[in-house]
Amino acid sequence: MTACTTPITRTKNPEFTIPRDSLAGQINGLVTSQHVNLDGRQITTNGKDSSVLEVDSINGRGVPADDGHMKTLGRSIAIDVHNALKDQNQFKAFQVLFVKVDTA
Numbered sequence: 389m390t391a392c393t394t395p396i397t398r399t400k401n402p403e404f405t406i407p408r409d410s411l412a413g414q415i416n417g418l419v420t421s422q423h424v425n426l427d428g429r430q431i432t433t434n435g436k437d438s439s440v441l442e443v444d445s446i447n448g449r450g451v452p453a454d455d456g457h458m459k460t461l462g463r464s465i466a467i468d469v470h471n472a473l474k475d476q477n478q479f480k481a482f483q484v485l486f487v488k489v490d491t492a
Contacts, residue, residue, distance in 0.1 A: 393434050400428035402441055403474040411472050415445065415465055419486075422447040426469065428479060441479040443469055444487050451486045458486065 404411055412424040425444035430437060443465055445451070452458045462484035470476055 395431050395433040398430045398432075400430040400439055400478075402426055402428045402478060404472045405474050406472055411469065414468055414472070415443070418464055418468070419445055419448040419450055419461060421445040421449075422489075438481065439479045440481045440483055441469065442483045442485065444485045446487050447489055448486050462486075 406414075408426065411426070415421070415424050423444075423446040425442070425446065427442045427444070429440050429442070431440065445465070452461060465484045466482035470479075470482060473479070
């Protein structure tokens with residue numbers, strides 16, 4: 389007998405101590421982007437909850453090409469976002485993505 393598990397994902401809006409525009413400006417101080425998205429998710433799998441805050445840097449300039457420096461930049465961004473949360477325990481994980489969008 390086998391069982392399937394289907395994760396249930398819900399939106400979980402992050403609450404910050406500063407306005408989102410200020411936080412985006414802070415992130416742009418680390419990497420200049422056209423836009424910064426901050427999307428929180430609550431994921432339930434087999435009755436266990438986890439939460440992720442995804443930070444998307446859209447069309448960032450000056451994003452390092454090598455993985456080591458990119459991870460260091462992502463970690464710095466995640467720390468800034470974590471420190472700006474009203475409840476710093478609101479999310480268990482942070483995911484920073486550098487997204488390139490072609491508009492051609």
